[in-house]
Amino acid sequence: SQQGEEDPQALSIQEGENATMNCSYKTSINNLQWYRQNSGRGLVHLILIRSNEREKHSGRLRVTLDTSKKSSSLLITASRAADTASYFCATDAENAGNMLTFGGGTRLMVKP
Amino acid sequence: DTEVTQTPKHLVMGMTNKKSLKCEQHMGHRAMYWYKQKAKKPPELMFVYSYEKLSINESVPSRFSPECPNSSLLNLHLHALQPEDSALYLCASSQVGKSPVLARLEAFFGQGTRLTVV
Numbered sequence: 001s002q003q004g005e006e007d008p009q010a011l012s013i014q015e016g017e018n019a020t021m022n023c024s025y026k027t028s029i030n031n032l033q034w035y036r037q038n039s040g041r042g043l044v045h046l047i048l049i050r051s052n053e054r055e056k057h058s059g060r061l062r063v064t065l066d067t068s069k070k071s072s073s074l075l076i077t078a079s080r081a082a083d084t085a086s087y088f089c090a091t092d093a094e095n096a097g098n099m100l101t102f103g104g105g106t107r108l109m110v111k112p
Numbered sequence: 113d114t115e116v117t118q119t120p121k122h123l124v125m126g127m128t129n130k131k132s133l134k135c136e137q138h139m140g141h142r143a144m145y146w147y148k149q150k151a152k153k154p155p156e157l158m159f160v161y162s163y164e165k166l167s168i169n170e171s172v173p174s175r176f177s178p179e180c181p182n183s184s185l186l187n188l189h190l191h192a193l194q195p196e197d198s199a200l201y202l203c204a205s206s207q208v209g210k211s212p213v214l215a216r217l218e219a220f221f222g223q224g225t226r227l228t229v230v
Contacts, residue, residue, distance in 0.1 A: 030217075031217065033217075033218065033219075035221075040200065040224075040226065041223050041224065042116075042118075042202060042221040042222050042223040042224050043155070043202070043204075043219075043221040044221070045218045045219065045220065045221075048217075048218055088154055088155075090219075092217045099145070099157055099160055099168055100145075100157070100204075100217065100219055101157065102154035102155050102156075103154060104153075104154055105153075105154050107152075
């Protein structure tokens with residue numbers, strides 16, 4: 001079952017612009033993760049933010065987490081054409097055992 | 113070695129065939145997963161193995177039969193599938209979370225098997 005929704009479903013920007021994707025979820029979580037998927041291939045882990053953290057950075061990525069609103073955002077700064085992919089948030093829910101539940105995903109296209 | 117290797121990459125099978133998907137990792141991870149992904153949809157969890165024991169079955173039809181022969185291998189046996197089972201099947205592995213707050217469940221995914229049922 002899908003834990004939450006991602007917004008927008010699709011995003012098209014020019015190279016150099018910033019891209020912001022949002023994720024909402026429904027249950028209490030231990031952590032939230034963001035993954036990237038190039039077309040028809042496996043998922044690559046980008047960043048993990050724990051439930052007691054509010055913001056995390058990794059290179060050009062910035063993730064925020066608001067547990068009161070049950071939402072997270074992923075910001076990619078200075079986007080590149082190579083960032084074109086689908087981005088998914090995934091939650092590790094409390095009392096859910098070892099499982100990740102994925103949001104619907106945002107398809108990002110970065111035009112050169 | 114941070115790879116999860118899935119074979120085959122592509123598989124076409126008839127509805128009466130029996131086939132198996134294979135997944136292998138050598139990262140010492142004791143949790144392994146099967147996900148199913150349809151086009152333009154998120155991955156949907158099918159099965160979770162923890163310490164080689166099936167811990168989660170997300171109400172998957174019995175025509176899908178998982179097997180975890182040892183801590184490095186995960187198989188998915190397929191029998192009498194339907195055309196609607198055509199999808200990308202993803203295997204993943206992770207450490208087993210021990211503490212809810214400190215658990216780090218970064219999952220490593222294979223490249224998937226593209227399955228077509230005809």
